């Protein structure tokens with residue numbers, strides 16, 4: 001990989017011309033330092049989100065209501081772990097070590113998605129996470145499958161296939177509960193009421209207050225704005241809610257026949273800011289769980305290093 005701190009204007013023009021032609025940028029290609037930094041920030045935040053995202057759902061594996069539900073949930077949580085590792089590998093192609101990325105998460109320097117700082121109170125939350133949270137992730141990640149950085153785009157294509165399965169299993173749980181007893185119906189409606197607004201916040205701040213969007217759009221890392229993706233998600237989701245007789249907790253929601261958009265009420269950005277600055281309902285719990293997992297895994301890292309050193313010594317002996 002060739003990077004420079006003071007970007008050479010000729011190389012920068014060539015780089016931007018390549019993007020203009022719709023070419024993807026690969027790890028060994030020249031790239032502006034800021035492009036590399038933006039991708040490390042975004043991809044590592046994404047990888048951390050997948051790993052932290054295992055916690056709220058993992059919390060329900062032992063309490064799934066049937067063996068089938070338990071197997072599906074186990075597979076889903078394992079998928080999220082796989083996505084995290086896959087995106088960490090993609091981020092390493094930008095010249096940063098996994099160790100450093102994990103360090104940034106554990107010290108709070110790197111963010112992870114706001115959505116995973118909310119608690120999973122009932123089984124219905126598992127259905128609603130699959131439907132709304134994975135549903136929102138698919139809208140964002142389908143756009144990222146066309147991002148300008150090759151390794152990230154390819155990772156998104158594979159990950160989106162699994163996310164589609166996650167969404168379907170979540171919507172199926174919600175459908176069964178919505179058609180169930182009055183208590184089950186009330187439980188799933190309560191879960192939708194709690195997860196709706198946090199799901200809309202997943203797309204990030206409004207376009208006017210999104211500091212990174214302009215640069216990411218110029219370099220085709222993002223292909224659409226936060227607000228455009230949020231609107232697409234709402235337009236897709238409202239008919240799904242109606243189909244199973246659920247509502248979203250927004251008195252201002254109305255369909256605009258002219259624009260063909262479901263217009264929605266104001267998002268509580270103060271809540272979003274509180275959550276992304278570490279003060280959401282579960283931020284401390286999530287970080288404590290990740291730190292404990294990291295500490296508990298120290299012996300694995302030490303054993304792997306000792307094994308690698310032994311292997312290296314053996315190959316030196318053979319070579320001598």
Ligand code: BYC
Pocket residue numbers: 041042043045046047049050053054080111112113114115133134137140201202203204205209210211212213216226276
């Ligand atoms: N949460 O300038 P902006 C999943 C931060 S995992 C926390 O608009 P950008 C799943 C943003 O980082 C889904 N922070 O940023 C897993 C920035 O702060 P910094 C994860 C957020 O990058 C398991 C500041 O706010 N997906 O699907 O242009 C189970 C200003 O924002 C959030 C990804 O990570 C947020 N929601 O746009 C189930 C996708 N929103 O970094 C499901 C990759 C914004 O400057 N990431 N911030 O300190 C992206 O697409 C973009 O980074 C974002 C934000 C749309 C999230």
